[in-house]
Amino acid sequence: MPRNNDIKKVLVIGSGPIVIGQAAEFDYAGTQACRSLKEEGVEVCLVNSNPATIMTDKQIADQVYIEPLTLESLKEIIIKEKPDSILPTLGGQAGLNLGMELAECGFLDEQGVRLIGTTAETIFKAEDRQAFKDTMEKIGEPIAASQVVKNIEDGIAFTNKIGYPVVLRPAFTLGGSGGGIAHDEQELIDILSNGLRLSRVGEVLVERCIAGWKEIEYEVMRDANGNCITVCNMENIDPVGVHTGDSIVVAPSQTLGDKEYQMLRTSALNIINELQITGGCNVQYALNPDSFEYCVIEVNPRVSRSSALASKATGYPIAKVTAKIALGYHLDEIKNAITQKTYASFEPMLDYCVVKIPRLPFDKFLTAKRTLTTQMKATGEVMSICNNFEGALMKAIRSLEQHVDSLMSYDFTGLTDDELEKQLAVVDDRRIWVIAEALRRGVKYEHIHEITKIDLWFIDKISILVEMENRLKTEELTVDLLKEAKRIEFPDNVISQLTDID
Numbered sequence: 090m091p092r093n094n095d096i097k098k099v100l101v102i103g104s105g106p107i108v109i110g111q112a113a114e115f116d117y118a119g120t121q122a123c124r125s126l127k128e129e130g131v132e133v134c135l136v137n138s139n140p141a142t143i144m145t146d147k148q149i150a151d152q153v154y155i156e157p158l159t160l161e162s163l164k165e166i167i168i169k170e171k172p173d174s175i176l177p178t179l180g181g182q183a184g185l186n187l188g189m190e191l192a193e194c195g196f197l198d199e200q201g202v203r204l205i206g207t208t209a210e211t212i213f214k215a216e217d218r219q220a221f222k223d224t225m226e227k228i229g230e231p232i233a234a235s236q237v238v239k240n241i242e243d244g245i246a247f248t249n250k251i252g253y254p255v256v257l258r259p260a261f262t263l264g265g266s267g268g269g270i271a272h273d274e275q276e277l278i279d280i281l282s283n284g285l286r287l288s289r290v291g292e293v294l295v296e297r298c299i300a301g302w303k304e305i306e307y308e309v310m311r312d313a314n315g316n317c318i319t320v321c322n323m324e325n326i327d328p329v330g331v332h333t334g335d336s337i338v339v340a341p342s343q344t345l346g347d348k349e350y351q352m353l354r355t356s357a358l359n360i361i362n363e364l365q366i367t368g369g370c371n372v373q374y375a376l377n378p379d380s381f382e383y384c385v386i387e388v389n390p391r392v393s394r395s396s397a398l399a400s401k402a403t404g405y406p407i408a409k410v411t412a413k414i415a416l417g418y419h420l421d422e423i424k425n426a427i428t429q430k431t432y433a434s435f436e437p438m439l440d441y442c443v444v445k446i447p448r449l450p451f452d453k454f455l456t457a458k459r460t461l462t463t464q465m466k467a468t469g470e471v472m473s474i475c476n477n478f479e480g481a482l483m484k485a486i487r488s489l490e491q492h493v494d495s496l497m498s499y500d501f502t503g504l505t506d507d508e509l510e511k512q513l514a515v516v517d518d519r520r521i522w523v524i525a526e527a528l529r530r531g532v533k534y535e536h537i538h539e540i541t542k543i544d545l546w547f548i549d550k551i552s553i554l555v556e557m558e559n560r561l562k563t564e565e566l567t568v569d570l571l572k573e574a575k576r577i578e579f580p581d582n583v584i585s586q587l588t589d590i591d
Contacts, residue, residue: 091417091418091422092129092416092417092418093416093417095173096131096173096174096205096416096417097131097132097173098131098132098133098134098170098171098172098173098174099126099131099132099133099134099172099173099174099175099176099205099415100134100135100136100163100166100167100170100172100174100175100176100202101119101122101123101126101133101134101135101136101144101150101176101179101180102136102137102158102163102175102176102177102179102180102183102184102187102188103115103116103119103135103136103137103138103139103142103144103145103158103180103183103184104116104119104137104139104180104181104182104183104184105137105138105139105158105180105181105183106138106139115179115180115181115184115392115394115397116142116143116144117143117397117400117408118179118392118396118397118400118407118408119135119137119142119144119179119180119408120142120143120144120149121400121406121408121409121412122176122179122392122408122409122411122412123135123144123149123150123412124149124409125406125408125409125410125412125413126176126412126416127150127151129413129416131416132151133149133150133151133152134150134151134152134154134166134170134172135149135150135152135153135154136154136156136158136162136163136166137153137154137155137158137180138155138156138157138158139155140155152170154166158180158183158184158187160187160190160191160194163187163191164191164196167191167196167200167202168200171200172202173201173202173203174202174203174204174205174415175188175191175197175202175203175204175205176205176206176412176415177189177204177206177207177212177391178206178207178368178369178390178391178392178411178415179206179391179392179408179411179412181391181393181394182261182262182391184391185212185216185261185390185391186261186289188204188209188212189209189212189213189216189261189289190289192204192209193209205415205416206367206368206411206412206414206415207366207367207368207390207391208365210365211364211365211366211390212390212391214364214390215364215366215387215388215389215390216260216261216390217260217261217290217292218235218237218258218260218292218293218294219237219292221387221388222235222237222294224363224364225360225385227363228359228360228363230356230359230360230385231382231383231384231385232296232384232385233256233296233297233298233299233375233384233386234251234296234297235294235295235296235297236294236295236296237260237292237293237294237295238281238292238293238294238295239285239291239292240285241278241281241282241285244257244277244281244293244295245274245277245278247295248271248274248277248295251297253271253272253273253277253298254270254271254272254298254300255270255271255277255295255296255297255298256268256269256270256295256296256297256298256299256300256330256463257269257270257271257277257280257281257284257293257294257295257463258284258293258294258296258387258463259284259285259287259288259292259293259294260288260289260290260292260293260294261288261289261290262284262287262288262289266287266464266465267280267283267284267285267286267287267288267293267464268280268284268293268463268464269284269462269463269464270298270300270330270462270463281293281295298330299329299375299377299384300328300329300330300542301328301329301330301378301542302328302329302375302376302377302378302384303324303325303328303329303344303375303376303377303378303544304324304325304327304328304329304331304333304336304373304374304375304376304386305322305323305324305325305342305345305353305373305374305375305376306322306323306324306325306333306338306371306372306373306374306395307319307321307322307323307353307354307357307371307372307374308320308321308322308323308369308370308371308395308396308399308407309357309358309361309366309369309370309371309372310368310369310370310407310410310411310414310420310433311361311362311366311367311368311370312367312414312418312419312420313367313414313417313419314419314420315362316419316420316421316434317358317361317362318420318433318434318435318436319354319357319358319436320369320399320400320403320405320407320436320437321340321341321399321402321403321405321437321439322340322341322342322345322350322353322354323338323339323340323341323342323395323398323399323402324338324339324340324341324342324343324344324345325337325338326338326339326521326543326544326547327461327516327520327543328541328542328543329375329386330462330463330516331461331462331463331516332461332462332463332464332465332466333373333394333395334394334447334465334467334470335447335449335461335465335466335467335518336447336461337444337445337446337447337482337485337521338395338398338444338445339442339443339444339445339478339481340398340399340402340403340439340442340443340445341439341442343442343478343546343547344544344546344547345376348381349376349381352381352383353374353376353383356372356374356383356385357372360372360385360388361388364388364390366390367414367415368391368392368410368411368412368414368415369391369392369393369396369407369408369410369411370388370389370390370391371388371389371393371395371396372385372387372388373385373386373387373388373389374386378542378544392407392408392411396408398443398445398470398472401443401472402439402443402472402474403437403439404427404437405433405437406426409426410423410433413433419434420432420433420434421433421434440476441474441475441476442474442475442476442477442478442480442481443472443473443474443481444472444473444475444478444481444482444484444485445470445471445472445485446470446471446485446486446488446489447467447469447470447518448467448468448469448470448471448489448491449466449467449468449518450466450467450468451518452491459517459518459519460515460516460517461516461517461518462516471485471488471489472485472488473485473488475578477576477577478547478550479550479553479554479577479578480576480577480578481578482521482550482551482554483495483554483577483578483579483580484578486498487580494580494582494583495554495558495579495580495583496521496522496525496551496554496555496558497525497558497583498522499519499522499523501522501523501526502526504526506530509523509526509527509530509532510527510540513527513537513540513541514540514541520541521551524537524541524543524548524551525551525554525555528548528551528552528555529555529558529559534548534549534552553577554577557573557574557577557579558587561574561579561584561587561588562587562588566584566588566590571584
């Protein structure tokens, strides 16, 4: 199906200010989409309250409004600019929520404006916690035991039935805002009251806590014809319990067997088809490391933070293709901008490893609590590419620009063995440095895994870096040793420091 020629002027909603827990990845997607729409001769009107973005540069859109992202200001812009369509799926959760509010209050119908990219019904099925739960049960996709509550009493009653700890997930919020893990009744009351206040519809999902399972994500793409591809699958090094925006993430997944990979891929394609999503979508899973049991955590029916990572990791322009699909194109009609021969319906293949590390602002907020949970704290992220995991991790560490260049950058040598063991149980931004110190002291892989629930494969890779530190300290620097150190991306200053050579 070629482009829908009824679409002549589109209002793109941005994601608003950069707040802690809502990083700048949505600017990347919005800018890509605006360019993609303009390529097709569509007039683009953009609204975003944040002037410090690329998407608000004058050449990105035909009209740029730097206005508050509220229902009132959007209504005024729509009346003035008279767009025929609104694209709400590229401005993160803020854009999605505003698109839903405009549709629900009947204003879009009054003005003869439609939502493109996805329908209000699809957004509702994916974002409303009860509707999502019902949809997953309908197609037989497993989800953790859960209940949607609208008040604190119901939350307490359900939790007493399934037992602590429980995960709280407010409906229609970004970055896990207002959510968290409650280990006792007081924590439950505190988190739940905040979550109910922040949720646009006053609903919070209370679910069985499956912390410790592997967290896997699939970035999926679908067009109106039902053609589906998986662009990328990603694995969080941290187990379930840490928001994916605060986790170290590796693409493609490293510890899944073919059976697990195919099982989750099939599930992701079933879900995106059932929800009738058009464009990019992100599905998050919890996978039991000891069996083939899995749970669907959530689906983002929009371009998400992970889409920016998947785009950069694979070279597949998710936001650009999503914008073309919103105009009516199918995947087999959109040419790959890089090859100019293949089409967007081909799945990218990676023969390299990508590592993302979140940029957490604890160097600026010195008194902030460093622990990480289901509510995101990062303000950005860095990504590195290498042909091996160890090298990608080392590159990413020094890209953080937080005065760290190796696994020796945070000093835990002063801790006793007992203190170090306690520190291993703390989930914070320095955890891989604590693991490295434990490995230097000869702590067994299995013991570290027992405490952290991080897969043995990742612990082994950290151990390879620790072994190289030791070899550089104790062995003569031969050409072969130097080559191996460079293969796993040890920078010159660290090699110099360890070998005592200038």
